[in-house]
Amino acid sequence: MTPSIFITGTDTGVGKTIVTAALARALRDLGRDIGVMKPIQTGVARTSEGWEPGDAEYLAAVSSTGDPMDLICPVRLEAPLAPSVAAELAGTAVDLDRVLASYRKLRTRHAGVLIEGAGGITVPIQKDYGMADLARAMDLPLLIVARPALGTINHTALTAHYAQAVGLTVLGIVIAGMPAEPGLAERTSPAAIEQLTGLPVLGCMPFDSNIDVERGDPGETVEWMIASGTAQRVLDRFSLAASGHSNPENP
Numbered sequence: 240m241t242p243s244i245f246i247t248g249t250d251t252g253v254g255k256t257i258v259t260a261a262l263a264r265a266l267r268d269l270g271r272d273i274g275v276m277k278p279i280q281t282g283v284a285r286t287s288e289g290w291e292p293g294d295a296e297y298l299a300a301v302s303s304t305g306d307p308m309d310l311i312c313p314v315r316l317e318a319p320l321a322p323s324v325a326a327e328l329a330g331t332a333v334d335l336d337r338v339l340a341s342y343r344k345l346r347t348r349h350a351g352v353l354i355e356g357a358g359g360i361t362v363p364i365q366k367d368y369g370m371a372d373l374a375r376a377m378d379l380p381l382l383i384v385a386r387p388a389l390g391t392i393n394h395t396a397l398t399a400h401y402a403q404a405v406g407l408t409v410l411g412i413v414i415a416g417m418p419a420e421p422g423l424a425e426r427t428s429p430a431a432i433e434q435l436t437g438l439p440v441l442g443c444m445p446f447d448s449n450i451d452v453e454r455g456d457p458g459e460t461v462e463w464m465i466a467s468g469t470a471q472r473v474l475d476r477f478s479l480a481a482s483g484h485s486n487p488e489n490p
């Protein structure tokens with residue numbers, strides 16, 4: 240089964256783009272027809288040649304899906320803020336019809352699509368419409384990307400509980416940027432998160448100094464996605480959720 244997943248994070252800057260790109264490339268390498276999407280990108284400057292590159296360009300470069308950039312990233316805003324706030328500053332509103340039309344088009348071009356949100360799950364896109372509403376409108380389960388450092392238990396549990404409270408299915412958690420020599424918090428948080436949330440930590444991606452976002456170089460993260468079994472665990476969790484069971488311990 241080819242998955243479509245909405246990738247959210249416990250915060251901005253936690254590694255959603257790095258994880259989404261590596262997962263998309265890994266799933267494509269495993270033979271899955273996957274597209275990528277960054278529906279709303281904020282914090283990118285408009286130049287005389289168009290928009291400066293952002294997450295969408297990294298996702299496109301790493302995954303090589305070959306889709307037009309205006310489908311991968313239909314809405315861009317200059318201010319490095321939540322979409323609703325950035326749109327208001329620009330004197331506009333996020334065009335949700337355009338976002339959903341692009342998503343539907345990508346779904347016709349691929350068997351599955353990985354969608355990267357902006358910031359965390361409660362971030363507003365319009366007044367009274369946030370990332371969780373978008374995930375629901377797309378009818379997608381979530382993957383949560385979290386930091387390895389102290390504080391991540393609380394941020395991850397809050398994200399998971401909020402998502403589930405508004406009716407979203409959470410497939411699991413990927414921790415991004417695990418240091419080569421993890422401290423006590425980094426070593427113990429994954430198990431604590433699993434215990435607290437009842438959700439699986441599907442992988443702890445190592446910190447990779449070879450990642451070069453501007454050059455579209457994912458370092459070793461694609462190989463890690465496959466070799467660590469993380470890509471396969473994501474596939475398994477998606478299949479389980481699609482068959483109506485969200486808890487692998489109780490299939």
Ligand SMILES: Nc1ncnc2c1ncn2[C@@H]1O[C@H](COP(=O)(O)OP(=O)(O)OP(=O)(O)O)[C@@H](O)[C@H]1O
Nearest residue numbers: 248251252253254255256257358415416445446447
């Ligand atoms: N595994 C990793 N190894 C090394 N650096 C990482 C790793 N994961 C993330 N980073 C670093 O953290 C930065 C932020 O990650 P990323 O851009 O994926 O965050 P994000 O959650 O997508 O943020 P945004 O909300 O802006 O979309 C990256 O530019 C990268 O330098």
Ligand SMILES: C[C@H](N)[C@H](N)CCCCCC(=O)O
Nearest residue numbers: 251281282319320321357358
């Ligand atoms: C600009 C940044 N990199 C993201 N694209 C947007 C993050 C919005 C976070 C809003 C918030 O939670 O305060």
Ligand SMILES: [Mg+2]
Nearest residue numbers: 255256294355
């Ligand atoms: Mg990102």
